[in-house]
Amino acid sequence: MEHPENNEEYKGLTVNSGIEQPSILNPYLQRNRFRRRQLTVDDYVDGILSGNVTILGQAVTLIESTNPQHQAVAQEVIERCLPHSGRSVRIGISGVPGAGKSTSIDEFGLHVLNEHGGKLAVLAIDPSSEKTKGSILGDKTRMEKLSVHPDSFIRPSPSAGSLGGVARKTRETIILCEAAGFDKIFVETVGVGQSETACHSMVDFFLVIQLAGTGDELQGIKRGIMEMADGIAINKCDGDNVERCQLAATQFRNALHLFPMPESGWMPRVQCYSGFYGLGIKELWDGIYEYIDFVRGNGYFEHRRAEQAKYWMYESINEQLRNGFYNNETIASLLPRAEQAVLDGQKTSFVAAKQLLDAYFALLK
């Protein structure tokens, strides 16, 4: 669970704790610390709709806050921005640490802004960031070109809570970014736990970045990733690595053919590129835009978005039902004994479950 006292941003936002927040951690904190309380819901909404990225950033900080009052304001802002959202292309970009995601996103972002104009928001889902604090320092400094681009907005992963909570905040941030006129959204995610599934369920195209390795890279792929990918991009295809990358690409292509045709009707492509040297970027993105045109044409684009909206409603319900149960103090204290009784063969799984549920519903009355 999230504890406000463990949340750096929360501290910075609501009280003058007397401790200087190093501005490198979050530039928004420093700048807006004493201005925050003056903004009304109207201010936020007007600011966002007029494309003011400072106010957009403040609103996102509100989304990320665990303070119930902030949450209430945030929900109202989101609700009012909702009719202005949706008009974007959302691209999920996944890859294990070391795949060169940040450098790639820097190049990808510059490419799409130069080629297609518009505005780009780069968001992230990294449920591990609370522990490592990695993404807070990382993204801004690693995306050197995008971070100074006038038409980009880079926001690190929300850093607190369960994957469900982190993903919810990212999804809400997408709404605000779209309302602020960002017509291209990148959602970066790391190969941790179920973060790819969460990312996949909020984007129009899910790109998986891979590296060519020792020849058995397919063995190392997490389960389910191949089925989720709308495209696979093999990075670091440069110098004496080109041949290995092309071999890996062939392997991935063969493997993709083992899976059923995706519902979109689009056979995922495998392409090589070099994020560092900027090679193959145009070909990769021409393919992605071709996909977008294709699914807009056959109706799958809208269908997938509607399914995602429903999915998140039900996910949200189911997660909160579970949280209500497992975070209940009495249940939490009874669970270990119940689990042990099941492992020892003293109770069936079903009797143990029923006793816990009976206790829970009795407490709710």
Next chain:
Amino acid sequence: MEHPENNEEYKGLTVNSGIEQPSILNPYLQRNRFRRRQLTVDDYVDGILSGNVTILGQAVTLIESTNPQHQAVAQEVIERCLPHSGRSVRIGISGVPGAGKSTSIDEFGLHVLNEHGGKLAVLAIDPSSEKTKGSILGDKTRMEKLSVHPDSFIRPSPSAGSLGGVARKTRETIILCEAAGFDKIFVETVGVGQSETACHSMVDFFLVIQLAGTGDELQGIKRGIMEMADGIAINKCDGDNVERCQLAATQFRNALHLFPMPESGWMPRVQCYSGFYGLGIKELWDGIYEYIDFVRGNGYFEHRRAEQAKYWMYESINEQLRNGFYNNETIASLLPRAEQAVLDGQKTSFVAAKQLLDAYFALLK
């Protein structure tokens, strides 16, 4: 949801409805219709522990009943049988309709009884059977040899309710069968919905039966099946079909190598056989018993069973939390509008979810 009035077995068990139940539908009904009420928990437990299959069958019917009183007796019987359960090898057998499961299970069962002795129970998980009534008529007549074998007990799939409910009943039936001395349990399942996942989560070895087809059989495989398989068996490898089967086997072997090594440390094998002509059965089952020895040796056998027991406790909790919510009449009446509001972009998924949850928890008070 289960409605007692839709449940044939329930009718037959509890009241003399005046309507003759055709005995072909369920031989237990006819025989025990007026005897049922006389049996106490002690009678059931003693009967089961002494290996009386008639009483075992009656106890399973009790498990399958939706009558709360039957359920209470059933739970007590299961609880008392639990210490006597667990000493068996549980094999899951999956395959789409037409793969020749019943004929194969007939041959498999005869083979293991002849080769290894002991007693065999054949159970099933078929959440579709309520609609089709297929498995009620089907299994007994299709397993010609096993159905008349003195050391076998064949029980069709529980025919009512959600997959979770059907699977729970099958899992409880395993406990009773083991307590009755059945040291070999087959759990058959069909390629419908999540039935394979449910089956996989209650067996020691999960066998997937496939057919050789038009050369692209891998395309037709359901997602996740390859990862679940502890072994793949290609049926109908006889006559002029042998070459095609061997080609398919090679394809499956190559595909299996694309997946990470299973946690068991056992690389799944692909074997061809003919259920109809009884070819390759010994080789297939020698491999399965080799697996059992292997995982007993490395501790994975016990580990998997413990994980399964925990899995079912948490699955059971989560399912009942969801059922409590979605089966609530008020919620059920609010859901369609909430979903529509989300699809129309009037509410975010999260606000819609929160409003429904608030309504639900207010009702529970």
